[in-house]
Amino acid sequence: MSTMNQSTKKVAIWLLIGVGMTIVQIALGGITRLTGSGLSITQWDVITGSLPPLNEQQWIEAFKKYQQTPQFQILNFDFTLSNFKFIFFWEWFHRLWARTIGLVFAVGFIWFLVKKSLKKEMITPFIVLFFLGALQGLIGWIMVASGLTGDAVYVKPTKLALHFIMAMGLLCYTSWFAFQLSIASTQRFYHKKINQTNTWLIVIVFLQLMYGALMAGHKAANVAATWPTINGEWFPQSLFSHQPFLLNFIDNTILVHFVHRGLAYMILIIILIWSKTLFATNGTPLFNRIKKWPLIIVLLQVGLGIVTVLSSTGIVPGKWGLFEWMAQLHQLVGMVLLLLLVMIFYVTANQSETK
Numbered sequence: 001m002s003t004m005n006q007s008t009k010k011v012a013i014w015l016l017i018g019v020g021m022t023i024v025q026i027a028l029g030g031i032t033r034l035t036g037s038g039l040s041i042t043q044w045d046v047i048t049g050s051l052p053p054l055n056e057q058q059w060i061e062a063f064k065k066y067q068q069t070p071q072f073q074i075l076n077f078d079f080t081l082s083n084f085k086f087i088f089f090w091e092w093f094h095r096l097w098a099r100t101i102g103l104v105f106a107v108g109f110i111w112f113l114v115k116k117s118l119k120k121e122m123i124t125p126f127i128v129l130f131f132l133g134a135l136q137g138l139i140g141w142i143m144v145a146s147g148l149t150g151d152a153v154y155v156k157p158t159k160l161a162l163h164f165i166m167a168m169g170l171l172c173y174t175s176w177f178a179f180q181l182s183i184a185s186t187q188r189f190y191h192k193k194i195n196q197t198n199t200w201l202i203v204i205v206f207l208q209l210m211y212g213a214l215m216a217g218h219k220a221a222n223v224a225a226t227w228p229t230i231n232g233e234w235f236p237q238s239l240f241s242h243q244p245f246l247l248n249f250i251d252n253t254i255l256v257h258f259v260h261r262g263l264a265y266m267i268l269i270i271i272l273i274w275s276k277t278l279f280a281t282n283g284t285p286l287f288n289r290i291k292k293w294p295l296i297i298v299l300l301q302v303g304l305g306i307v308t309v310l311s312s313t314g315i316v317p318g319k320w321g322l323f324e325w326m327a328q329l330h331q332l333v334g335m336v337l338l339l340l341l342v343m344i345f346y347v348t349a350n351q352s353e354t355k
Contacts, residue, residue, distance in 0.1 A: 007117035012181035014108045019178055021101045022171050023335065028094045029167070030331045033216055034324045036317075037087035038155055039071045039147045041095070050099060052092050062088065075153040083318070098140070102133055125177055132170045139163050157217025158250055164213040168206065168335070172342050179346045180354075187286040191348040194281065197274045198345045201267065205338050208263040212334060215260050220253040221327070222312035230258060264305055271298045287347050290340065297337045304330040 032038050042065045053059040063084045066072050072079060109126055112118045118126070143163045147155035215221060224230040239255045242248045248255045271294050278291040308326040315323050346354065 007112075007115070008119075008181055011112055011117055011122070012178055014104075014112070015174060015178035015181065018101065018105055018108075019171065019175050021097070021104065022167070022174060023332075025094070025097050025101060026164075026167050026171070026335060027328065027332060028090070028097055029164070030328050032090045032094045033160070034327060035087060035090050035320070036071075036076075036154075037090035037094075038144060039069055040066055040084065040087040040091045041144075042066060042069060042148060044141045044144075050096060052088070059085065069148055070151050071147065071153045074151065098137060102137075105130065105133065129170075129174060129177070132166075132173060136163070136166050136170055139166055154219075155217065157214050160217040161210050161213035161250075165206065165210050168209055168338060171335070172338065175339055175342055176346065179343060183286065183346065185351060187284045188347050188349070188351055189283050189287065190350045191281060191283065194274070194277055195345060195348045195350075197270070197277070198341055198348065201270060201274070202338070202341050202345060204263060204267055204270070205334075205341060208260065208267060209334055209338065211256060211260040211263060212331065214250060214256045216327070218251075218253045218256055220257045220260075221309050221323070222315060223253045224257050225309055225313045227306050227309055230254065230261070261305075264302055268298055268302055271295055284347070287344070290344060290347075293340055294337070294344070297333060297340060301330065301333045301337055304333055 041062075053062050059081060063081055066084060066088075076083070109118075109130075139159070140163055143155045143159040146152065146159045224236075226232065230236050236254050236258065239252070239258060240248050241254075242252045249259070250256070275292075275295040278294070281291070282288065283291070304326055308323065308330050311321075311323040311326055314321055
């Protein structure tokens with residue numbers, strides 16, 4: 001930004017690097033889930049856990065711990081040590097990358113503090129950022145622990161959804177902080193109508209992402225691998241078959257699937273209507289560059305969602321195929337849509353209320 005001094009510019013770049021690393025971390029989380037790797041490491045060692053097994057004996061010991069889990073005993077009982085090493089790698093790399101993000105933020109924070117590059121008003125947001133990062137790590141372990149007892153062969157879908165939504169919140173918080181430091185006031189303008197619709201879109205997209213995580217946790221894509229209907233029905237008879245009633249919204253796979261599709265259509269319709277206002281508005285150069293993207297991204301996202309559902313019939317356990325590619329892209333594009341909405345919200349918000 002034109003009025004940004006060199007110190008602030010460096011802090012902004014550091015934050016944007018953190019945003020990029022967080023996006024990679026969420027992508028790694030998707031790969032970990034799709035490869036069924038999340039329960040391969042049965043304990044959480046903050047320090048020693050940074051290293052994988054370094055010799056054959058350590059690998060055998062780690063494998064023996066995994067063999068005590070319900071996932072191995074019920075689902076992966078035919079796994080060899082080679083199979084185990086594959087799933088171990090993705091969970092280990094996912095955790096290692098999380099540690100690396102924490103290190104990048106901690107070292108950067110100390111560095112900028114020593115160099116006196118951080119303004120007084122930046123300190124509290126950074127403390128909140130560290131707290132959210134630590135909380136996300138704790139929720140991640142609670143999620144993993146939910147799949148290590150009883151007859152669970154995967155983590156609990158609700159805990160997966162909480163872990164994912166917390167990651168989205170952390171990503172948006174970091175991005176907002178970066179926008180404050182990198183987007184000049186001259187690139188912002190207040191537009192009440194655009195901003196109000198944007199607020200509702202962000203809320204609905206967050207809800208949609210939560211249901212996407214529930215879809216993933218329940219493996220719900222292939223319970224209705226048809227489109228546009230759900231197994232031949234527009235309103236499936238089993239939508240509210242669970243008791244108590246509210247349990248349906250988090251545990252009934254057909255209703256979870258139905259809500260996820262319904263929210264997608266709602267977001268598409270709102271953005272189609274909203275885009276008329278966006279296109280008709282001549283704002284700042286930054287706004288004019290990004291105003292076309294919500295429509296492009298949502299159309300791509302809906303297309304990816306349809307292909308993901310239809311390709312779920314071809315799922316082969318232990319193999320990465322079309323479904324896995326589509327599911328991973330679907331998640332990433334959904335994340336891009338959310339960040340884009342947050343940026344437009346920042347650009348069109350009342351500047352006196354977002355300082």
